[in-house]
Amino acid sequence: MDSAPTLDAIRTATIEAHRAFQDLREGQNASYIPVLARVKPERFGLVVMTPDGQLAEAGDTRSEFAVESISKVFTLARVLDELGARTLRQKVGDNPTGESFSSVHALVVHDGRPLNPFVNAGAIATVSLVPAASAAERWEKIHATMSAFAGRPLPVMEEVYRSEAATNQHNRALAWLLDSAHTLYSDPMEATDVYTRQCSVGITTHDLAVMGATLAAGGINPLTRQRAVKAAHVPRILAEMTMNGLYDNTGTWQYEVGLPAKSGVGGGLLAVVPGRLAIAAFSPPLDRFGNSVRAQHAIRRLSDELGLNLFATASH
Numbered sequence: 001m002d003s004a005p006t007l008d009a010i011r012t013a014t015i016e017a018h019r020a021f022q023d024l025r026e027g028q029n030a031s032y033i034p035v036l037a038r039v040k041p042e043r044f045g046l047v048v049m050t051p052d053g054q055l056a057e058a059g060d061t062r063s064e065f066a067v068e069s070i071s072k073v074f075t076l077a078r079v080l081d082e083l084g085a086r087t088l089r090q091k092v093g094d095n096p097t098g099e100s101f102s103s104v105h106a107l108v109v110h111d112g113r114p115l116n117p118f119v120n121a122g123a124i125a126t127v128s129l130v131p132a133a134s135a136a137e138r139w140e141k142i143h144a145t146m147s148a149f150a151g152r153p154l155p156v157m158e159e160v161y162r163s164e165a166a167t168n169q170h171n172r173a174l175a176w177l178l179d180s181a182h183t184l185y186s187d188p189m190e191a192t193d194v195y196t197r198q199c200s201v202g203i204t205t206h207d208l209a210v211m212g213a214t215l216a217a218g219g220i221n222p223l224t225r226q227r228a229v230k231a232a233h234v235p236r237i238l239a240e241m242t243m244n245g246l247y248d249n250t251g252t253w254q255y256e257v258g259l260p261a262k263s264g265v266g267g268g269l270l271a272v273v274p275g276r277l278a279i280a281a282f283s284p285p286l287d288r289f290g291n292s293v294r295a296q297h298a299i300r301r302l303s304d305e306l307g308l309n310l311f312a313t314a315s316h
Contacts, residue, residue, distance in 0.1 A: 068264030112181020212278025
């Protein structure tokens with residue numbers, strides 16, 4: 001990487017990246033979750049935050065959207081803190097499946113082991129690993145971790161939750177398959193419901209940048225100065241984001257952008273440059289893999305403009 005960009009350079013690049021793609025008309029909202037299909041497709045926010053809380057932002061950065069699969073990052077953090085990396089790797093795994101994020105086939109060919117915490121089966125298994133005496137306690141722990149990363153109590157978008165709970169039959173089937181293979185660690189329907197609720201949490205692009213900057217800072221929230229996850233686990237979280245963060249297009253993302261990242265079908269996308277900054281983007285229209293089109297373009301441009309690619313040398 002080149003030397004760290006100045007805050008002025010970051011702010012200029014952020015405004016220019018937002019302007020460059022705000023009129024892009026590619027992709028479609030997630031249609032299989034009815035409430036997400038109705039989100040205005042022109043919404044577009046872009047935020048960069050450093051580990052000390054310095055900020056650059058452009059566009060629609062303060063209105064809420066559903067976190068969806070980006071929530072998997074923070075449930076992973078909770079399980080790592082409570083149970084440790086060895087248990088997580090033994091019970092869930094840490095490798096790509098080679099299949100889609102909702103694949104049943106991947107479970108079958110791997111004897112019911114989900115292989116990583118970012119495919120849906122692995123995310124449900126990760127939820128089930130959170131130590132708790134009840135579904136309410138399990139949810140409270142997950143919600144507390146997400147809120148600690150954001151620096152504020154995050155709400156559940158109840159309309160999103162109801163819409164997803166009415167259409168999550170496939171995830172319920174994954175949970176029962178996990179249970180039949182003895183790779184689920186709580187009641188299948190309870191785990192699925194808590195997972196659905198965590199995906200329905202509402203965040204803003206600004207919140208997402210704070211959450212990413214917390215990872216960039218080694219687990220310390222840049223606004224509250226409170227620790228959200230143990231420093232030893234941040235590299236493991238970033239490794240999962242590097243390997244599995246953008247569904248079936250993760251390899252292409254790393255080849256072209258070179259940053260740990262995690263997307264959600266609500267239109268959010270988070271990228272982290274360890275020790276330096278986080279980039280959060282939100283725009284609902286998705287590509288065929290389930291990743292925000294505008295968000296990918298904007299973050300790719302910032303990575304190029306600011307010299308952020310982790311695999312690039314200074315001479316590049």
